[in-house]
Amino acid sequence: MKISKKVVLIGHFGVGKSSLIRRFVENTFSDDYKVTIGVHIFKKKVAITEEDKDISLVIWDLEGNDDIRDTRTSYLLGTHAYIYVFDVSRPATYMTIKDDIDYLKQHCNKTLIKIVGNKEDLLTKEQIKQLNKEIEPLVDFYTSAKTGNEVDELFSKLAMELI
Amino acid sequence: MLNLYINPQANTISQFILLDEKGIVIENESHLFKKAIGKPITALHPFFESVDFLSKNKNQEFNFKCINTALKGKTYIIDITIKTFEKDTNSLIIIDDLTRHYSNLQKVTQIRNEAIINAEVLKYKNRILEEKERFKNRFIRSFSHEIRIPINSINRMCLLLRDTNLSQTQRYNLNVVSNINDQLKHIISDILDISKIETGYFEVQTRAFNIYDMLDHINAITEQKCREKGLEFIYKIDASCPVFLEGDQYRLTQILTNLIENAIKFTTTGTIELEVITKSKTRNNIQLDFKISDTGMGIAHKDLKAIFNGFYQVNNNRIKDKGIGLGLSIVKHLVNVLEGTITVNSELEKGTTFTVNLPYLIAKSQIQNKKALQQKKQLKNALKVLVADPFSKAEKELESIFNQKKYILNFVESGDAVIESLNRTKYDVLIMNLKLPKMDGIDTIRYIRLSEDATFKNIPVVMVSTNKNEEEEKKCLKNKANAYISKPYEKNALAEKINALIKEKVDDFNLI
Numbered sequence: 001m002k003i004s005k006k007v008v009l010i011g012h013f014g015v016g017k018s019s020l021i022r023r024f025v026e027n028t029f030s031d032d033y034k035v036t037i038g039v040h041i042f043k044k045k046v047a048i049t050e051e052d053k054d055i056s057l058v059i060w061d062l063e064g065n066d067d068i069r070d071t072r073t074s075y076l077l078g079t080h081a082y083i084y085v086f087d088v089s090r091p092a093t094y095m096t097i098k099d100d101i102d103y104l105k106q107h108c109n110k111t112l113i114k115i116v117g118n119k120e121d122l123l124t125k126e127q128i129k130q131l132n133k134e135i136e137p138l139v140d141f142y143t144s145a146k147t148g149n150e151v152d153e154l155f156s157k158l159a160m161e162l163i
Numbered sequence: 164m165l166n167l168y169i170n171p172q173a174n175t176i177s178q179f180i181l182l183d184e185k186g187i188v189i190e191n192e193s194h195l196f197k198k199a200i201g202k203p204i205t206a207l208h209p210f211f212e213s214v215d216f217l218s219k220n221k222n223q224e225f226n227f228k229c230i231n232t233a234l235k236g237k238t239y240i241i242d243i244t245i246k247t248f249e250k251d252t253n254s255l256i257i258i259d260d261l262t263r264h265y266s267n268l269q270k271v272t273q274i275r276n277e278a279i280i281n282a283e284v285l286k287y288k289n290r291i292l293e294e295k296e297r298f299k300n301r302f303i304r305s306f307s308h309e310i311r312i313p314i315n316s317i318n319r320m321c322l323l324l325r326d327t328n329l330s331q332t333q334r335y336n337l338n339v340v341s342n343i344n345d346q347l348k349h350i351i352s353d354i355l356d357i358s359k360i361e362t363g364y365f366e367v368q369t370r371a372f373n374i375y376d377m378l379d380h381i382n383a384i385t386e387q388k389c390r391e392k393g394l395e396f397i398y399k400i401d402a403s404c405p406v407f408l409e410g411d412q413y414r415l416t417q418i419l420t421n422l423i424e425n426a427i428k429f430t431t432t433g434t435i436e437l438e439v440i441t442k443s444k445t446r447n448n449i450q451l452d453f454k455i456s457d458t459g460m461g462i463a464h465k466d467l468k469a470i471f472n473g474f475y476q477v478n479n480n481r482i483k484d485k486g487i488g489l490g491l492s493i494v495k496h497l498v499n500v501l502e503g504t505i506t507v508n509s510e511l512e513k514g515t516t517f518t519v520n521l522p523y524l525i526a527k528s529q530i531q532n533k534k535a536l537q538q539k540k541q542l543k544n545a546l547k548v549l550v551a552d553p554f555s556k557a558e559k560e561l562e563s564i565f566n567q568k569k570y571i572l573n574f575v576e577s578g579d580a581v582i583e584s585l586n587r588t589k590y591d592v593l594i595m596n597l598k599l600p601k602m603d604g605i606d607t608i609r610y611i612r613l614s615e616d617a618t619f620k621n622i623p624v625v626m627v628s629t630n631k632n633e634e635e636e637k638k639c640l641k642n643k644a645n646a647y648i649s650k651p652y653e654k655n656a657l658a659e660k661i662n663a664l665i666k667e668k669v670d671d672f673n674l675i
Contacts, residue, residue: 006213014280033280035273037265038229038240043209058213063229064276074227078216090283127291 004056005162006078010071010104011085012093013064016118019145020085021061024155029146036063039075046159055159068100081112081158088131088142089122098136112161116154117142176260180204184252186215195234195241195258204256208232211256214245222249229265240265300358307355314351317344328601334579353489356417360496367500371526372412374404378439381416385423386589389435390616392427400439404451407526411501415521418497419453421490422517426457429515433458442520449523456516462509470507471495494519546665547571547588551581551595551607552627557650561594564654578602582610585619591665593624597635605642612643623664625657 009017018036022028025044040061045054062075082104086094097115104113117135120128120142128142140157143150180191188199188207196207205212210230217225225245232239244257321341329337359365382398389396419437426435435457442450462470471491498505503521550561553576565572575584578599584590593611597604604626614620624646626639631649639647646660 004212013276033277035269035276036231037269037272038231039227040231041208041210041213043212056212058209060213063272072228074225077225078213089287090280091287092283 002056003053003163004058005080005159006058006060007081007083007158007162008060008062008076008079009083009085010062010068011064011100012066012087012090014090015064015085015087015093016145017064017083017085018061020083020116020118020143020151020154021059023145023148023151025059027148029148031146036061038063044155046155048160048163050160051163053163055163057155057159057162067096069103076107079108079111080162081114083114083116083154083158085116085118087119088117088128089119094135101137112158114140114154114158116140118145120144120149121147178258178260180256180258182218182254182256184218184254186211186218189253195232195239195260197235210243217245218247218254220247223247229261238262303354303358307351307358310351311348314344314348318348350489353493356493357489357496360493360500365500367411368413369410369524370412371407371409373406374408374439375400375406377412377416378437381419381423381437383588384420385427385435385437387587388424388427390589390619391586392430393432393617394427394430395434397434397436399437401441403441403444404439405449405525407528408449409524409526410521414497414501415453418494418501418519419455421494422453422455422519425490426455426459426515426517430457430459433514444525447525449525451521451523453519453521454516455519456514458514461511461513461515462507463511467507467509471505545571546591548573549581549584549588549590549593550574551578551593551599551604552576553596553598553600557596560652564652564657576600578604578607578610581607585611585622586616590622592661593622594627595624596627596629597639598629605638608639608642608644623661625660625664627652 009021011017013035014033018034018040019029021040021042022030025042042059042061043056044059045056047054060075060079062071065071084097084101084104086097088094094117101113101115104111115137117128117131117139121144123131132139132142141150141154143154145151176194178192178194178196180196181189182204183189186204188202188204191198191200199207205215210227210232214225214227217223223246227243227245230241230243232241239260240262242259242261244259246255246257248254318341321337321344324337325334325341356365378398378400382396385396385398423435423437436455438452438454438456440452440454442452444450471494495505498519498521501521503519505520506518507515508518509515548565548570550557550572552558552574558574561572573584573588573590575581576599579602581593581595581599585593595604595607599607602610608624608626611622611624612620624644626644626647628635628647628649636647645664648656648660
């Protein structure tokens, strides 16, 4: 049976949502920041070996917003999982994380949410540790689209949980 | 501006696709997506895969704006509308190409976002730097505090050792240890000051102080240091400067001492001059210029901008003890904290002048200060007499003889103490008893006359004996004593001898 799930990446602009997807889908990275207008949609098949199943992730890369309430609601229709991305080197991108997650939960209570701190390569392990203490709710992954660190792990875990 | 948005709309390319209830394409045009009649719509683009379920809703319209798609090797930015009907199971998809419109929006957003991101990243980097700086300064503060305790202990032990029976070599070695310890203390103190200033822990203590007293104190220390290096120290103060000012005396001393020590360090011959000039004065306020000039090696033009940076050292092989390069940085910080300015003029091989301009309040009560000033002026012209006599009676005798307004008398009890005092302070006359413990009067005068220090070496010496003895007198004169007298002191005899020795100050000299 063909399984297809819609995954939406959401968060402030410039946090590296597009870069995370590019790293996951194409295994490439560019330092040049190109703003996303509207939405880019990608598809990647993930093999879940433990279950002996494939899952197609249709990944929606939404434009970043200062306030996620400004996101076009049509984009969120039928979402199976959210990946909330913030930039570990820009506090402005995680200052409202609690409110943002509450908003997403209110909007679609049963949807899976993963919280991801991207650009972890810009901080030391000690700084990440410190940051982790400051942020509530708990961060699921600290990734680097640049180095690829934890990117595959993020999507694999998500795919596993979506099956 | 409006045209920018109207034109793309006017030229919009649209495509219509009709689907059956299973999502299979019944009819479609091929302006954007290729023809796919008979195929599922999900095959055209992943977008349709994730909105497939919407067609099950009757009589609805769903709008998806600004969808980026790659079609025919080109990126299109499109709006997609999905329309379902009440009675019809088919659904209609309307696709509008708004690439030009959205591209303009993208350019504007790109500029805006980049500016915000750069500002945020910069702010965060600064925060991290500030945190590092705070940590560094906290560390330095506690480290400096801990290291000062043993340094002070070494200092105390040196002082205790100095009072014990030491040979000349041991005394010399002790002085070396003591000097190195002082240097270390100075460095730690500098580092601590910098860290205090940088973390904002630095407090300015404003209280009334006597600027003449303060400058005399600096003068006494500086004169000695200059003399050791064969330099002349000149110090002048503008007569219009009030005696009592309100401000931070300790920090002013620190600024001037640092600049003077720097001047001494970089000057091998000539003079060091401290001049205090009243730059402006009102009833309550005064601006003073403190000019510290030297005839030293000067500073190259290229180094002038950097000399106030922490740990900056002018590259000069002629200077042995370069320090750690914090002195001028501290001065600059202190001047800023005291709301003043500092400027520097320099010419290579001719010398350097630092000018520090500082504002002060004029202390309200200056009446008693005038008296103090008079006393100060008298003391400035007074003769400095060093008396070496182990018998306490001598102190009372001489104090009753000398007019205390015109003489500063210092008493020591041994030959070693004479040498130490002469090393520390410039005296006009030495009155020395022949019978001194450890190193007697004759050994002491021999040491003095063999010294390499010109001022010290040539000090007028009056030898004092308890029993008048011609042989003894000859011995004293042979060892280059200037005069010989016997106890009990006679006012006139002593006056006569000293008059003869100090010709320049003879007008002021009146024992009776």
